[in-house]
Amino acid sequence: MEVNCNKEDLLYGVQIVNRAVSNKNTLPVLGGILLEAKNNSLIFRATDLEFAIECFVNVDVVEEGTVVLPGRYFTEMVKRLPTGLISIKSNNNFGAEIKYEQSELNINGFDPEEFPSFPETGAGFPGSIDQDLFKDMIRQVSVAASSDETRPVFTGILMELLGTDVILVATDTHRLTLHRGIWKGDLIEEKSTMIIPAKTMVEIARIISDEPEPLFIMPGKNQIHFKAGNISVISRLIDGQYPNYRYVIPEKDNFKTKIRVRTKKLLETTERAALLARDDTKEKANLIRLKAEQEQLIINSNSPEIGKIYEEINIHLEGEPIEIVFNSKYLLDALKVVDAEDIYIELISALSPGIIRNVESEEYIYLILPVRTV
Amino acid sequence: MREIKVLDPQTANQIAAGEVVERPVSVVKELVENSIDAGATRIKISIREGGLKLIQVGDNGCGMTVSDMLMAPKRHATSKIENAEDLNSLHTLGFRGEALPSIAAVSKLSVTSRLGESAVGWQVVIENGTINEPVETGCPSGTIVRAESLFYNTPARKKFLKSAATELGHASDMIGRMILSHPDIAFELEHEEKNILKSPGNGDLAQAIFAVYGGDITRKMKKISYHGEEKIIGFVSSPELTRSTRHYYNFFVNGRFVRSPELAAILEEAFYTRIPAKRYPVAVIHFTLDPETFDVNVHPAKLEIKFRNLPALKSSFIQALDDIFRRPADVIPGVTLPFTAPKTQPIQRGKDYPDQEIYQEKFQLVSEEPVYPQKMEVLPSRESEQVRKQEAEKQQVFSNMKVLGQLEGTYILASSPEGIYIIDQHAAHERIRFDKIKKAFCAQPSETEYLAVPGVIELTPQQALWLINNIVTIKDLGFILEHFGENTFLLRGVPRWNSGGNSEELLLAIVEKLGNDDSEQLQMDRLVEEELFTMACKSAVKANRHLTEADIGYLLTQLELSNNPYSCPHGRPVLIKITRKEIEKRFMRS
Numbered sequence: 002m003e004v005n006c007n008k009e010d011l012l013y014g015v016q017i018v019n020r021a022v023s024n025k026n027t028l029p030v031l032g033g034i035l036l037e038a039k040n041n042s043l044i045f046r047a048t049d050l051e052f053a054i055e056c057f058v059n060v061d062v063v064e065e066g067t068v069v070l071p072g073r074y075f076t077e078m079v080k081r082l083p084t085g086l087i088s089i090k091s092n093n094n095f096g097a098e099i100k101y102e103q104s105e106l107n108i109n110g111f112d113p114e115e116f117p118s119f120p121e122t123g124a125g126f127p128g129s130i131d132q133d134l135f136k137d138m139i140r141q142v143s144v145a146a147s148s149d150e151t152r153p154v155f156t157g158i159l160m161e162l163l164g165t166d167v168i169l170v171a172t173d174t175h176r177l178t179l180h181r182g183i184w185k186g187d188l189i190e191e192k193s194t195m196i197i198p199a200k201t202m203v204e205i206a207r208i209i210s211d212e213p214e215p216l217f218i219m220p221g222k223n224q225i226h227f228k229a230g231n232i233s234v235i236s237r238l239i240d241g242q243y244p245n246y247r248y249v250i251p252e253k254d255n256f257k258t259k260i261r262v263r264t265k266k267l268l269e270t271t272e273r274a275a276l277l278a279r280d281d282t283k284e285k286a287n288l289i290r291l292k293a294e295q296e297q298l299i300i301n302s303n304s305p306e307i308g309k310i311y312e313e314i315n316i317h318l319e320g321e322p323i324e325i326v327f328n329s330k331y332l333l334d335a336l337k338v339v340d341a342e343d344i345y346i347e348l349i350s351a352l353s354p355g356i357i358r359n360v361e362s363e364e365y366i367y368l369i370l371p372v373r374t375v
Numbered sequence: 376m377r378e379i380k381v382l383d384p385q386t387a388n389q390i391a392a393g394e395v396v397e398r399p400v401s402v403v404k405e406l407v408e409n410s411i412d413a414g415a416t417r418i419k420i421s422i423r424e425g426g427l428k429l430i431q432v433g434d435n436g437c438g439m440t441v442s443d444m445l446m447a448p449k450r451h452a453t454s455k456i457e458n459a460e461d462l463n464s465l466h467t468l469g470f471r472g473e474a475l476p477s478i479a480a481v482s483k484l485s486v487t488s489r490l491g492e493s494a495v496g497w498q499v500v501i502e503n504g505t506i507n508e509p510v511e512t513g514c515p516s517g518t519i520v521r522a523e524s525l526f527y528n529t530p531a532r533k534k535f536l537k538s539a540a541t542e543l544g545h546a547s548d549m550i551g552r553m554i555l556s557h558p559d560i561a562f563e564l565e566h567e568e569k570n571i572l573k574s575p576g577n578g579d580l581a582q583a584i585f586a587v588y589g590g591d592i593t594r595k596m597k598k599i600s601y602h603g604e605e606k607i608i609g610f611v612s613s614p615e616l617t618r619s620t621r622h623y624y625n626f627f628v629n630g631r632f633v634r635s636p637e638l639a640a641i642l643e644e645a646f647y648t649r650i651p652a653k654r655y656p657v658a659v660i661h662f663t664l665d666p667e668t669f670d671v672n673v674h675p676a677k678l679e680i681k682f683r684n685l686p687a688l689k690s691s692f693i694q695a696l697d698d699i700f701r702r703p704a705d706v707i708p709g710v711t712l713p714f715t716a717p718k719t720q721p722i723q724r725g726k727d728y729p730d731q732e733i734y735q736e737k738f739q740l741v742s743e744e745p746v747y748p749q750k751m752e753v754l755p756s757r758e759s760e761q762v763r764k765q766e767a768e769k770q771q772v773f774s775n776m777k778v779l780g781q782l783e784g785t786y787i788l789a790s791s792p793e794g795i796y797i798i799d800q801h802a803a804h805e806r807i808r809f810d811k812i813k814k815a816f817c818a819q820p821s822e823t824e825y826l827a828v829p830g831v832i833e834l835t836p837q838q839a840l841w842l843i844n845n846i847v848t849i850k851d852l853g854f855i856l857e858h859f860g861e862n863t864f865l866l867r868g869v870p871r872w873n874s875g876g877n878s879e880e881l882l883l884a885i886v887e888k889l890g891n892d893d894s895e896q897l898q899m900d901r902l903v904e905e906e907l908f909t910m911a912c913k914s915a916v917k918a919n920r921h922l923t924e925a926d927i928g929y930l931l932t933q934l935e936l937s938n939n940p941y942s943c944p945h946g947r948p949v950l951i952k953i954t955r956k957e958i959e960k961r962f963m964r965s
Contacts, residue, residue, distance in 0.1 A: 372825070
């Protein structure tokens with residue numbers, strides 16, 4: 002293999018796939034990045050067997066071929082190379098000769114035959130979703146995914162496709178997030194659901210574009226393939242039964258209290274209150290008490306060892322006054338990702354689930370559960 | 376030079392007996408195996424003085440005819456095989472025809488038996504090698520074998536036996552294995568008329584495991600099964616449950632317990648790196664193999680086994696074991712705990728007995744006695760004379776102390792008219808922190824975090840009953856449960872202090888605890904003790920930190936206020952005392 006390319010293209014490719022490089026040294030070859038020169042493009046590929054990322058850039062291919070170079074060293078090296086033309090040429094020992102300016106660098110690699118092949122997936126759904134939208138959806142939904150590996154389904158994000166809907170759901174059983182996006186193209190006739198590891202989804206959100214460019218989705222039996230321009234991500238799916246989220250979300254008519262509040266104001270207050278609610282015995286679950294009456298939201302938190310805090314925020318209250326206690330972490334997460342000037346907090350009672358959402362849309366909801374204090 | 380003589384039968388039998396009957400447990404084993412071979416479904420074993428005074432095994436098996444009863448105590452008399460060929464297709468546990476004669480040679484043996492269909496039973500007594508005339512007697516159908524005064528005629532053997540408790544430990548261990556090997560037989564083991572082990576005998580292996588190992592272990596066992604040439608069925612602990620010895624390996628080949636380094640190696644290979652080094656899983660596995668594929672006739676004790684085709688067996692076994700790791704989040708399917716669960720935990724390996732003796736012996740050798748020689752934990756809630764007395768002592772201990780200094784940045788040295796105290800500064804501070812944290816924790820009511828997605832908890836009927844009986848306690852702890860039909864419950868809320876942990880598992884453990892021990896008052900701080908310990912430990916001053924006089928003064932005043940200043944939350948001593956008397960003794964002043 003021999004290619005000539007410039008530093009920017011090389012760095013771009015390497016940084017896109019770098020996150021899929023395995024840092025656990027079980028199978029040494031998985032610590033590598035595969036570079037394949039073919040038809041005037043250079044393909045980059047890495048996988049840790051959980052998910053795989055592939056991307057390509059156009060370069061001048063002198064000789065087609067493949068090398069696998071150690072991911073970490075190669076990435077760090079590329080970052081430090083001088084700007085300009087770089088030539089990469091494979092040698093006989095699975096390594097590569099990298100030439101830049103008047104210098105030359107030799108780096109040892111792995112046998113490309115050992116590198117896992119990119120799994121095949123079936124035909125995609127007809128149509129696509131906008132990348133910028135999907136990115137926001139993942140960011141807003143993934144906060145609620147669990148990191149507890151003993152219950153694998155909750156470490157994933159549920160994706161449901163039907164008609165023109167793309168729904169993402171995540172829950173760690175304490176809260177639940179849901180975002181409904183729009184599928185562009187033909188209607189999806191048959192409902193398709195799959196659980197994708199949240200970790201992979203976060204990576205996808207990282208590498209896809211901030212523009213409304215199309216993202217194609219191709220489901221496989223145990224895998225799913227996302228394609229965004231010159232980038233492909235393939236992820237394993239989580240096997241299991243996802244709980245029926247529809248039962249969990251209260252009907253609209255049930256809400257008795259609707260609080261409209263400035264997100265930034267509530268976020269700042271909650272951050273102060275949460276700080277104070279942290280002491281030895283409460284470290285894991287800082288409680289914060291909200292009391293809405295008339296046009297005031299009173300926020301209370303206290304710790305016998307540290308002190309107590311009392312704040313008031315102006316709100317617009319519709320419905321009945323209420324007093325409710327939340328775990329401040331769950332409230333903070335919601336306020337951080339909701340992306341809205343103003344939010345609605347919709348509540349039923351002090352001991353029932355509530356919903357936090359943007360006042361302007363109902364596409365994204367954050368279901369939060371209260372804490373019962375005696 | 377002496378003449379060569381043929382030994383008389385009695386002596387010959389005694390020598391041969393030594394091979395089969397090593398200690399009381401061997402007798403129990405031979406008799407129980409006979410009962411099993413006789414098709415018994417209930418076997419009751421009664422032992423006195425660890426088996427030296429009495430071993431009695433009664434069963435409801437097929438019984439024996441009078442002529443059989445007279446034949447049985449003779450050497451190599453067996454009903455189980457007829458010729459050498461049969462050795463290759465053994466289906467019975469015993470076959471050598473050595474058991475009864477060997478036992479008869481070293482004890483006073485009586486056999487009482489009644490055939491199912493006959494109206495009366497017969498009793499035969501064998502003493503000093505002579506078989507007495509059978510006597511007609513009334514008895515239940517089945518066979519009762521009584522071996523009294525074991526080793527009365529071989530004092531040398533008797534001398535090498537360990538204490539009654541050790542011998543009982545061996546016996547209960549052995550019966551435990553019998554229960555696991557024959558879940559279809561109801562076993563009962565009594566020592567001095569006290570129930571030690573009892574199995575339901577309904578054929579359910581999980582219940583047999585429960586009977587032997589209790590609920591904690593049973594719950595963490597995972598079912599394995601493989602059906603091919605070889606049939607492999609059993610339970611193996613998930614990696615979270617390990618033991619420090621291989622003692623919990625129970626391999627049964629066609630119902631016979633075997634010690635097999637080969638099988639152990641395969642099991643360990645499957646668990647390699649999944650559990651810490653030098654830790655071993657708990658395993659109860661039944662192999663059903665073609666009798667032609669293995670040989671058990673290697674040792675009279677019949678524990679060793681040779682496989683003719685180990686690689687084939689290995690691949691099947693590994694496949695069976697793979698299942699455990701493939702479903703990491705699964706709980707055991709279908710483990711049911713019996714209604715007749717023993718209230719008392721079975722005695723484990725009988726090691727409690729000798730340990731106690733050794734412990735006491737050791738204790739007397741220790742001259743720097745800790746301040747609290749008897750009880751490590753003094754429970755503040757228990758209002759008793761002892762506590763009040765210790766309270767009074769404690770008052771004196773700390774206020775009378777004069778600080779001498781700090782030793783190696785780790786210990787505080789202090790003196791009082793009674794002697795010298797050495798205080799572990801970390802342990803002391805840990806105790807103070809723990810008391811404080813615990814107090815703060817207990818002061819908070821049990822808050823509940825509601826779940827967006829309720830957990831479904833399926834219980835056994837027994838567990839469900841326990842849960843319903845204790846629903847108020849469980850609610851007080853911070854759980855919100857909803858009855859969801861039959862024995863299924865919906866977990867709608869979990870205690871806030873455990874919101875990061877696995878609440879379903881915690882609930883199961885609590886239910887189990889409440890069910891198994893009525894007397895224990897479950898307290899929240901007990902359940903989260905470990906967590907509180909860690910908090911206390913992390914915030915306490917470490918060793919190798921120099922303390923100022925003010926620091927030490929603060930520690931001592933705070934200790935004074937503690938309910939239990941003598942031990943840190945982990946149970947290690949906070950301080951030790953070298954008495955004046957001891958010091959005087961060392962300086963040989965009288």
